[in-house]
Amino acid sequence: MAKELVFGHQNPDTDAIAAAISYAYLEKQLGADTEAVALGAPNEETAYALDHFGVSAPRVIETAANEVQAVMLVDHNEPQQSVSDIADVRVSHVVDHHRISNFNTAEPLYYRAEPVGCTSTILWEMYEQHEIAIPQAIAGLMLSAIISDTLLFKSPTTTPLDRAAVVALAKIADVDYEAYGLAMLKAGTDLSAKSEAE
Amino acid sequence: MAKELVFGHQNPDTDAIAAAISYAYLEKQLGADTEAVALGAPNEETAYALDHFGVSAPRVIETAANEVQAVMLVDHNEPQQSVSDIADVRVSHVVDHHRISNFNTAEPLYYRAEPVGCTSTILWEMYEQHEIAIPQAIAGLMLSAIISDTLLFKSPTTTPLDRAAVVALAKIADVDYEAYGLAMLKAGTDLSAKSEAE
Ligand SMILES: [Mn+2]
Ligand SMILES: [Mn+2]
Ligand SMILES: [Mn+2]
Ligand SMILES: [Mn+2]
Numbered sequence: 001m002a003k004e005l006v007f008g009h010q011n012p013d014t015d016a017i018a019a020a021i022s023y024a025y026l027e028k029q030l031g032a033d034t035e036a037v038a039l040g041a042p043n044e045e046t047a048y049a050l051d052h053f054g055v056s057a058p059r060v061i062e063t064a065a066n067e068v069q070a071v072m073l074v075d076h077n078e079p080q081q082s083v084s085d086i087a088d089v090r091v092s093h094v095v096d097h098h099r100i101s102n103f104n105t106a107e108p109l110y111y112r113a114e115p116v117g118c119t120s121t122i123l124w125e126m127y128e129q130h131e132i133a134i135p136q137a138i139a140g141l142m143l144s145a146i147i148s149d150t151l152l153f154k155s156p157t158t159t160p161l162d163r164a165a166v167v168a169l170a171k172i173a174d175v176d177y178e179a180y181g182l183a184m185l186k187a188g189t190d191l192s193a194k195s196e197a198e
Numbered sequence: 199m200a201k202e203l204v205f206g207h208q209n210p211d212t213d214a215i216a217a218a219i220s221y222a223y224l225e226k227q228l229g230a231d232t233e234a235v236a237l238g239a240p241n242e243e244t245a246y247a248l249d250h251f252g253v254s255a256p257r258v259i260e261t262a263a264n265e266v267q268a269v270m271l272v273d274h275n276e277p278q279q280s281v282s283d284i285a286d287v288r289v290s291h292v293v294d295h296h297r298i299s300n301f302n303t304a305e306p307l308y309y310r311a312e313p314v315g316c317t318s319t320i321l322w323e324m325y326e327q328h329e330i331a332i333p334q335a336i337a338g339l340m341l342s343a344i345i346s347d348t349l350l351f352k353s354p355t356t357t358p359l360d361r362a363a364v365v366a367l368a369k370i371a372d373v374d375y376e377a378y379g380l381a382m383l384k385a386g387t388d389l390s391a392k393s394e395a396e
Contacts, residue, residue: 099303107297108313115306129327 003033004092005061005068007083008119009076010039014046014188018145019074019119020058022138023095026123027072029132034072037061039083045148045188052180053140053173064089075119077103095122117162118149124165139172147181148188201231202290203259203266205281206317207274208237212244212386216343217272217317218256220336221293224321225270227330232270235259237281243346243386250378251338251371262287273317275301293320315360316347322363337370345379346386 006024008016017038024036038058042050050057064071065088072093078101079086093110094103097119114122120142127134134142143166150158153166170177204222206214215236222234236256240248248255262269263286270291276299277284291308292301295317312320318340325332332340341364348356351364368375 097306099305100298100307100309101302103301104299105297108295109298109311110313111298111309111311113307113309115308 001031001033002070003035003068004070004072005037005064006034006072006074007037007039007058007061007064008074009081012038012040012046013043013075014049014141014148014184015119015145016075017042017046017058018049018141019095019123021055022120022123022127022134022142023072023074023093025135025138026127026130026132027093030130035059043188044190045184046144048184048187049141049144049148052184053137053144055137055141074123077101077113079103095119095126097122114161116159117155117157118146118165120145120149121159121162121165124169125161134169134172136173139169140175143169143173143175143177144181144184147177147184152178152181152185199229199231200268201233201266202268202270203235203262204232204270204272205235205237205256205259205262206272207279210236210238210244211241211273212247212339212346212382213317213343214273215240215244215256216247216339217293217321219253220318220321220325220332220340221270221272221291223333223336224325224328224330225291228328233257241386242388243382244342246382246385247339247342247346250382251335251342253335253339272321275299275311277301293317293324295320312359314357315353315355316344316363318343318347319357319360319363322367323359332367332370334371337367338373341367341371341373341375342379342382345375345382350376350379350383 006020008020020036024034027034036058038060042057063085064083065085070090070092074095077094077096096113097116146162146166150162204218206218218234222232225232234256236258240255261283262281263283268288268290272293275292275294294311295314344360344364348360
């Protein structure tokens with residue numbers, strides 16, 4: 001099976017990075033040859049989450065067609081939010097929680113969207129359905145993404161499924177999700193450190 | 199929860215009719231207020247399957263917006279294959295096995311597509327995942343749809359999942375799927391009866 005790159009949208013947020021890592025891992029367990037990459041460097045919040053759970057930031061790509069023939073998209077579907085040469089590769093899989101817009105394919109594909117607060121919530125369901133164990137570090141990144149997208153359940157896009165996912169993932173990751181989540185959100189909005197450095 | 203209509207494409211085939219019936223039933227078990235309808239009368243093959251399993255043909259609609267605000271699409275996504283006033287309703291759910299083309303939404307939705315031989319195969323997976331029992335008659339229609347779309351596994355679009363679904367559904371429906379499937383496919387191509395009647 002030919003290698004495929006898995007990535008989220010440009011200007012990646014925590015869900016774009018975490019969903020790429022967790023979906024690449026899930027598809028690898030299901031037999032695909034995948035690599036999680038990103039369309040940009042992690043922001044401060046994502047860097048905090050990656051550091052906390054000991055995961056390296058995914059390699060940043062500018063184009064995909066020079067490496068692979070097919071890709072898997074997470075946390076987006078709109079071509080203008082995707083890799084610059086998205087028109088030159090086949091999209092084989094999408095996992096997302098946004099509206100569908102300007103997304104067209106020549107062939108059938110795997111597409112999974114649900115109107116929930118975070119892509120990582122859908123991925124948690126998919127791990128459950130395939131009965132694949134989530135590694136501790138990946139569980140930590142997934143709950144980080146859900147806390148980020150839902151602002152610790154304060155966003156109106158939050159659903160009961162997002163809460164259920166965080167509770168289940170926190171057990172696997174072995175963290176107090178409220179304390180950790182507040183610290184992570186604070187790391188993302190903490191401009192003082194940046195100002196001092198500048 | 200407001201009522202939603204569930205339907206397949208224009209000039210419905212057995213999958214378009216069977217998937218509407220089985221998805222409407224599944225969503226009803228999950229708490230939605232659904233009615234399976236159709237964008238045309240059943241063809242000869244579908245009429246044979248409905249008659250065999252004792253299910254009435256779904257009501258035929260010309261427009262949807264006069265009845266509901268939101269709809270669920272099965273076995274298609276392209277607006278030109280859908281109800282005439284598709285632009286005037288919200289699409290809340292799609293279950294399909296075709297390419298995605300000209301399908302755009304203003305809001306997030308539930309979208310589930312897989313590159314398998316039949317929509318009813320995906321629905322079988324969804325019943326499994328939700329652990330909802332499939333009524334005998336609906337199981338019969340679902341296996342009819344898979345046999346129809348895959349031409350009893352002869353079509354190159356056939357996947358191992360389609361075969362697994364038919365074997366499982368045949369147990370629930372209590373039919374010999376090979377004998378039944380050949381008779382159903384024959385009913386759909388049997389022009390002699392029609393010629394005699396004409
Ligand atoms: Mn995002
Ligand atoms: Mn997201
Ligand atoms: Mn069809
Ligand atoms: Mn079909």
